[in-house]
């Protein structure tokens with residue numbers, strides 16, 4: 461049995477989510493837009509899931525649009541906001557450490573002639589509010605900043621950035637995909653205009669997520685088609701997966717306290733890795749998600765460490781799994797000032813609420829063996 465420590469890539473669906481989805485697949489198969497009985501059952505299940513999601517983030521149900529996941533939500537919020545502006549192109553501010561689901565959208569807009577500024581983070585992986593303030597100009601119409609980084613777990617000052625944006629009437633989009641279920645997320649406290657959520661990052665199903673759209677904010681729909689989701693997203697609603705997403709949201713709310721236990725385990729693991737395997741922890745001085753650890757093992761090629769750990773029965777990833785298959789070092793680690801060699805010697809370990817002390821104990825010992833072997837091979 462693999463010990464799964466790659467929970468920022470995806471999470472195992474909670475057994476109650478699996479049960480809810482499979483029951484919904486066989487029982488709630490109506491089209492939520494139909495007026496007859498099966499349609500009404502589907503509509504009821506969908507609205508109940510929406511209400512659970514809304515509670516999770518402190519929103520109103522009407523502010524939650526169900527999407528196919530984090531990537532679509534980021535596309536829908538950014539393209540949707542820009543399409544409303546039409547020919548009145550504005551300046552866009554984002555950061556160099558966003559997920560590709562934001563970075564590629566912004567690059568696409570740049571190719572179409574939109575003016576883009578990408579703000580750098582500090583060595584600790586944190587974006588300074590002052591850097592966003594300096595990047596904003598009179599022409600800025602959109603700022604996109606993630607709540608927590610997927611590779612380092614570093615939490616960004618989104619609440620402060622929202623104040624800046626509000627003063628100037630600028631739309632703030634926040635990719636909160638990695639934060640949901642790990643730290644409390646409240647859209648009112650954050651003050652964001654749009655926010656992305658992905659089911660499979662908090663023990664829900666894959667291929668389903670949501671976009672929060674603050675009441676009064678107009679977006680041009682990204683997926684055109686029918687009048688579903690109050691004309692905000694076309695396509696027959698995926699009710700069974702939405703039911704699973706709703707269940708995951710409820711569980712995330714009741715089980716959020718268990719993340720403090722995860723933090724203690726993560727911190728203990730880092731201390732031991734520093735001692736036993738000469739590990740350097742990236743972003744350690746910043747506020748971080750409780751489950752995430754970006755660890756550099758100097759002199760060790762990350763790919764060999766990931767493979768070695770896999771052979772020992774542990775799943776971790778080198779940099780970000782979403783960008784694996786590409787051989788360039790992580791853009792996030794480079795943005796934090798790590799040189800090429802350090803970035804290529806870095807792995808990401810991400811725990812979840814079911815990770816045990818015994819698993820972490822076994823992992824630390826395996827990491828010591830594997831990094832020792834990789835270093836010996838390099839030396840020899």
Ligand code: PLP
Pocket residue numbers: 468469528529530531532559561606608609610635637638657658659660667669782
């Ligand atoms: N945003 C962040 C920060 C992520 O980590 C990911 C996935 O890794 C996504 C967006 C994409 O979400 P999804 O897999 O639901 O498309």
